[in-house]
Amino acid sequence: MPRYSQARAKGLKNMHLFKSNIFILLVLLISILIFSILIIYPLALLIVLGFPMIPRALSVISFIQAVEVTIIMSTLSALIAIIMGTPMAYVMARYEFRLKSVADALIDVPIMIPHIIVGIMIVLAFASHYGLGPFLKAHGINFINTLWGATAAVAFLSSTYYIRVVEASIRMISPDMEAVARTLGAGRLRVFTSIVLPRIWRSMATGAILSWARSVSEAGALFIVAYYVLFGRNLVYPASVYIYESYVGIGLVNAVEFSAALVVIMLIIFVAYRVLISLGGDHARHG
Amino acid sequence: MVELRGVTVHLRYFIFGPVNVVFKRNTYNMVLGPTGSGKSTLLKVIAGIYRVSEGSVYIDGADVTNEPPENRDVSYVPQGYAIFDHMTVYENIEYGLKLRGVPRGERRRLIQEIARDLGIEYLLSRRAVNLSGGEQQRVALARALVVRPRVLLLDEPLSMLDRDTRERIIPLLRELPGMYGVTVIHVTHDWDEAYSLADKLLVINEGKVVEEGDPEQVFTRPNRVFTARFLGFQNVIKGFAERTENGSLVRLGDGISLNVNGEVDGEVYVCIRPEWIEVLGVDDDNNDHYNVIRGVVHEIIKNRLGYSVLVTVNNELSLIALSRIAFKPGERVLLRIPRDNIHVIRGDG
Structure with missing residues (x-):
């Protein structure tokens, strides 16, 4: 009798294990299915259909110029993110102060505001009769349809990503390590360059490429601020606007051609960048 | 000598002080207290990591209250040792010497010497990762001592070591004031450790000094019920x-x-x-x-x-x-x- 009940108990337990495994498997399967349909399938289709057309896309001068403008604008915006974001990330990670939660919320605001509105805000702030507008105009600085305007708009939208990534990585560094360096004779700047920087430069690089990629993708704000950019003596569309134009003006197939080309260019830059980072030093753990 | 006069520190959820205390030159001082009593705060005040709200801190007679940590000649070994693990062990120890402008050859000599004293010569060329607790502890000590500080602050230096390593390191710690002419202030919650090392004992609770004196007296004849309970x-x-x-x-x-x-x-x-x-x-x-x-x-x-x-x-x-x-x-x-x-x-x- 006891033996019987033991066996029964064991059977029940196995049954239970089996059931819970099935459940986990099911959940996993659903997740993979959605991921495949939503993300892998469209990406694969775009590349498969567009790939043979990429050489043709790359021979269109106006498109090459569009990519060029986009890359310059995004790189400038990533630089702005580094210059503006690194000290902010440090302060947010290290100090407690009054209104910190307000500062925290402000850093997130750019990713909450609809992009079209960001475009309106940039025009209002730098190219209208209000605020700095008249001053900038008097000094011949124009934000509408220029590289400056485009850069300002995408920098507004993308620096949040940089700040958050770098902030998280500074939080990982024990404040004790900085304290020890201070007692050993290092001033604040020296502590930053000798202790903090070697540990966060990888995250800075990751944050910069994230915000760079975010800038390349921007269309909404650019519709308002810089539908085209005066570049040299040419009027050049930013890449995303270019593709939008080709879709609306010519059609889907044409848009696929340029889209595939842009995606592949971005992927190549992304991978090359990653490789460069991984070559730079052997303490990958800090990244 | 380290002296705190009426030192108060306002932290976010905690007020430390007012504390008046003197640690004599070349002595081994133990600060004992339960978790959250303000022991580490005391060390950070002496190191200059925390700003003092009221009162003053003196080191060898000089008022250092407004001096930043880098000007105090105080070395600090935090609880986790804070080894700079993006450097080699050699570079860790060299860090403070470099900042003091000691020439390269002299640096090499001093590092070799302290590494020999602490038995870590075999580690010098290693990258400072995957060191054992005892190794980290000795590297941190070497890094702190090589600059010949006036004061050495140790925050729970033995808490992360196994019993065996701990018993080997206690005699070494005991030697420090004599060998390096340094005033040691060592924080712990372990009264066994305090008893075996202290020239002077300080018991802290809720940010205040509740008892101080020589260990024999504090251990056998404490003045307060709190101290009695805390000391066993x-x-x-x-x-x-x-x-x-x-x-x-x-x-x-x-x-x-x-x-x-x-x-x-x-x-x-x-x-x-x-x-x-x-x-x-x-x-x-x-x-x-x-x-x-x-x-x-x-x-x-x-x-x-x-x-x-x-x-x-x-x-x-x-x-x-x-x-x-x-x-x-x-x-x-x-x-x-x-x-x-x-x-x-x-x-x-």
């Missing part, structure tokens, strides 16, 4: 004392009383370490030097030294004693307490 007097009992012709008698209620040395009266706390109570079978032996109390074993816990026995004397009174015999719960026993080993604290302690 597991039996702290409130009673009422009256003088007798030979010492005093403390009534603990319900007919139980203890003869103690010294003349006290009024409300008192009787403090007895469990290891000072002898637990006997039923063997009646009473005289002037011993207090004998009858009780029943309530609970017993095995420990490293024998058995910790909880004995119920009456409804209000239970005592903890250390015994080498494994009594059984329910067994009747006699507790023999030598009157010399009873410490009495006055009611306001």
Whole structure:
């Protein structure tokens, strides 16, 4: 009798294990299915259909110029993110102060505001009769349809990503390590360059490429601020606007051609960048 | 010498101080206190990592209250050692020397010397990752000492080490004030550690110094009930004392009383370490030097030294004693307490 009940108990337990495994498997399967349909399938289709057309896309001068403008604008915006974001990330990670939660919320605001509105805000702030507008105009600085305007708009939208990534990585560094360096004779700047920087430069690089990629993708704000950019003596569309134009003006197939080309260019830059980072030093753990 | 005069620090959820204390030159000072008592805060105040809200900090007579950490000549070894693990062990030790502008050849000589003293020469060329606790501890010490600081601050330096390593490192720590001419301030919550190292002992609780003095005095004759409890007097009992012709008698209620040395009266706390109570079978032996109390074993816990026995004397009174015999719960026993080993604290302690 006891033996019987033991066996029964064991059977029940196995049954239970089996059931819970099935459940986990099911959940996993659903997740993979959605991921495949939503993300892998469209990406694969775009590349498969567009790939043979990429050489043709790359021979269109106006498109090459569009990519060029986009890359310059995004790189400038990533630089702005580094210059503006690194000290902010440090302060947010290290100090407690009054209104910190307000500062925290402000850093997130750019990713909450609809992009079209960001475009309106940039025009209002730098190219209208209000605020700095008249001053900038008097000094011949124009934000509408220029590289400056485009850069300002995408920098507004993308620096949040940089700040958050770098902030998280500074939080990982024990404040004790900085304290020890201070007692050993290092001033604040020296502590930053000798202790903090070697540990966060990888995250800075990751944050910069994230915000760079975010800038390349921007269309909404650019519709308002810089539908085209005066570049040299040419009027050049930013890449995303270019593709939008080709879709609306010519059609889907044409848009696929340029889209595939842009995606592949971005992927190549992304991978090359990653490789460069991984070559730079052997303490990958800090990244 | 390190001196704190009326130092108060306002932290987010905690006020430290006001603290007045002097640590003499070339001495080993132990700061003891429970978690969250403000021990680490004390170190960070001396290092200059925390800003003092009121009061001043003096090092060798100079007011350093407004000096940043880099100008104080104080070395700090935090609890996790904070080894710079993006450098080699050599570079770790070199860090402070470089900042002080010591020339390369001289740096090499000093690093070799301290590494030999601390037995870490074999580590010098290694990257400072995957070091054992004991290795990290010695690298951190070398890095702190090589710059010949006036003060060495150690935050729980032994808490992350295994027992064996700890016992090997204690004699080394003990040598530091003599060998390097440094005032050591060592923070811990372990009173065994404090007892074996301290020239001077400081007990901190809730941001205030509650007791200070030489370890012998603090350990056997603490002035406060908090310190007594914290330092291992597991039996702290409130009673009422009256003088007798030979010492005093403390009534603990319900007919139980203890003869103690010294003349006290009024409300008192009787403090007895469990290891000072002898637990006997039923063997009646009473005289002037011993207090004998009858009780029943309530609970017993095995420990490293024998058995910790909880004995119920009456409804209000239970005592903890250390015994080498494994009594059984329910067994009747006699507790023999030598009157010399009873410490009495006055009611306001």
